[in-house]
Amino acid sequence: MQAPLLSLVNFSCERDNRCLFEGLNARFNEGEIWHIEGPNGVGKTSLLRQITGISRSFGGELRWRGEPVSRARFELASDLLYIGHLPGIKASLSARENLAAYCPGVPDTVLDQALAGVGLFGFEDAPCYRLSAGQMRKVALARLSLSKQTLWVLDEPFTALDVKAVAALEQRFVGHAAAGGCVIMTTHQACQIDGLKTLRLGDYQPGRSA
Numbered sequence: 169m170q171a172p173l174l175s176l177v178n179f180s181c182e183r184d185n186r187c188l189f190e191g192l193n194a195r196f197n198e199g200e201i202w203h204i205e206g207p208n209g210v211g212k213t214s215l216l217r218q219i220t221g222i223s224r225s226f227g228g229e230l231r232w233r234g235e236p237v238s239r240a241r242f243e244l245a246s247d248l249l250y251i252g253h254l255p256g257i258k259a260s261l262s263a264r265e266n267l268a269a270y271c272p273g274v275p276d277t278v279l280d281q282a283l284a285g286v287g288l289f290g291f292e293d294a295p296c297y298r299l300s301a302g303q304m305r306k307v308a309l310a311r312l313s314l315s316k317q318t319l320w321v322l323d324e325p326f327t328a329l330d331v332k333a334v335a336a337l338e339q340r341f342v343g344h345a346a347a348g349g350c351v352i353m354t355t356h357q358a359c360q361i362d363g364l365k366t367l368r369l370g371d372y373q374p375g376r377s378a
C-alpha cells in the first residue's frame with residue numbers, strides 16, 4: 169500500500185510549557201482537501217508551522233511519504249507551498265514584483281496572467297501599499313496558479329476575500345486535489361467544498377479522548 173503524503177503519529181505540541189494538543193494521528197493523502205478546525209488558540213497555526221518544518225519542536229513523529237521528516241526535510245520543503253495568515257507581501261513592491269520574488273525566473277506575462285486570474289488585472293504595477301487587504305491577499309494567492317508543489321498549507325486563506333473570490337479559491341482547491349495535490353488549511357469560515365475532510369484540533373486537547 170502506498171504511504172500517505174504526510175502523516176502525524178502520536179503528534180503533540182507544547183507552547184510555553186503548556187500542552188496544546190496530544191495523541192494526534194492523521195494521514196493526509198494526495199487528492200484530499202483538509203480543514204484544520206478549532207477555536208482561537210487551540211493550536212491550528214502551531215500545527216501548520218510544525219507540518220511545514222518552520223517549527224521543529226513537536227512530540228511524536230511527522231512522516232513525508234512514509235519517511236520520518238528528519239530524513240526527508242528537503243523532499244518535503246521542495247514539494248510544499250506555505251502561505252501564512254499574514255499574506256507575506258512587501259508593501260513597497262508592486263503586485264508583479266511581489267509575485268516574482270516568490271517565483272523567480274517566471275516571465276512577466278505569466279505573472280500577469282496569474283494576477284489576472286485572481287482579479288488583479290490592471291493592478292500589476294501598483295505598489296502594494298495602495299491595495300486593499302483583500303487585494304493583498306490575492307497577490308499572495310496568485311502563487312497558487314504557478315505552483316508545482318503537491319502540498320499546499322494555507323493559514324486562513326479566505327481572510328478579507330469577497331464572496332466571489334472565496335468561491336474561486338474553493339474551486340482552485342478542488343482543481344488542485346483533482347490533479348493529485350493535497351490542501352491543508354485553517355479557516356474560521358464555513359466552506360462549500362464537496363468531500364472536505366475535517367480535523368478538529370480541539371478533540372486532541374489534553375484530558376480529552378479523540
Ligand SMILES: Nc1ncnc2c1ncn2[C@@H]1O[C@H](COP(=O)(O)OP(=O)(O)OP(=O)(O)O)[C@@H](O)[C@H]1O
Pocket residue numbers: 183184188206207208209210211212213214215
Ligand atoms: N511564538 C509563540 N510563543 C509562545 N506561545 C505562542 C506563540 N505563538 C502562539 N502561541 C500560543 O500558542 C497557542 C496556540 O496559538 P495558535 O496561533 O497556534 O492558535 P490558533 O488555533 O491558530 O488560533 P487562532 O484561531 O486565533 O488563529 C496560543 O495560546 C498562543 O498564545
